[in-house]
Amino acid sequence: MSIEVIKPGLLTSLQDAGRRGYAQLGLGRAGAVDEPSMQLANALVGNAGDEAVLEITLAGPTLRFQQDAVVALTGGLIEGRVEGQALPAWTSCFLPAGSVLRLGGMRHGCRSYLAVRGGFDCTPVLGSRSTDLHAGVGPLQGKAVQAGDMLAIGEHAAAPWFQSTQGMQALRWGLDPQPWLDYERAPLALLRGHHADALDEASQRALFSQRFMLSKDSNRTGCRLDGAPLQLRQSLELISEATLPGTLQLPPSGQPILLLAEAPVTGGYPRIGQLAAVDLPRLAQRRPGDTVSFRETTLDEALQRLGEREAALRRLLQRIEQRLESA
Known part of the structure; x- marks a missing residue:
């Protein structure tokens, strides 16, 4: 068959x-x-x-x-x-x-x-x-x-x-x-990443205040987010570190990349955030041209929301x- x-x-x-x-x-x-x-x-x-x-x-x-x-x-x-x-x-x-x-x-x-x-x-x-x-x-x-x-x-x-x-x-x-389904397109919950403090003050504010646009170059590996470029206080010399779906990286262009299901297991760009796992499906249903914004969350809140979603799903x-x- x-x-x-x-x-x-x-x-x-x-x-x-x-x-x-x-x-x-x-x-x-x-x-x-x-x-x-x-x-x-x-x-x-x-x-x-x-x-x-x-x-x-x-x-x-x-x-x-x-x-x-x-x-x-x-x-x-x-x-x-x-x-x-x-x-x-x-x-x-x-x-x-x-x-x-x-x-x-x-x-x-x-x-x-x-x-x-x-x-x-x-x-x-x-x-x-x-x-x-x-x-x-x-x-x-x-x-x-x-x-x-x-x-x-x-x-x-x-x-x-x-x-x-x-x-x-x-x-x-x-x-x-x-x-x-994400009908309201509300802000996605983001934890501060290992290198979030390396952003300059204006970029730290912009990360949680501006609206990014999902680029047409996005795919199952990651979503490219177009907006006002985010800047580091100074250049960082980094070795590759672990990444996973939901990791928010900042390449030299200043336009963040939010990794999806086919995320590489390591990456050399600064990791400025980690999307709460509960919001990954919401991100997955955004399409090129849609807007994406973030609100800051904590690990405890992210785990609680994920647990509630999994219980409702079961x-x-x-x-x-x-x-x-x-x-």
């Missing part, structure tokens, strides 16, 4: 929760940039939670399903159609064999996630089915999905909440995307499982 890629979309790749524990080899974690959306997509099709999904950026692919399939779309709000019929997002949908799913442009957000019951069946690399596009590691030789690719689907039982028919079906209930995942079982 497989899915044929007719058109690949702007940037579509296979992702799971990431490849963790290989920093000593110089390999970052990769994985879904908006992990809660990935988990919710998997839950809506009845997957265990970490099966590979398709991460779709700004404009989606066209896919032909060779066999019956149960799918779910979460993350950024994207237009989906099957034989002229709208595919609802944030719910579970049944597609009969031969269906062609056309995913268009994204109305809100930057990244959507398409899960299929059984997950995308590709060979794990170092324990993960994630594609690291920067390092060229993972499924499809570490490359984005291309036209003509055949994406296998893992073995799975039929979804008892759907009856096989000749047409598309969708559950009568779905999830509210608003708690998981409750929702359990509720989805219960509703599917009772459908």
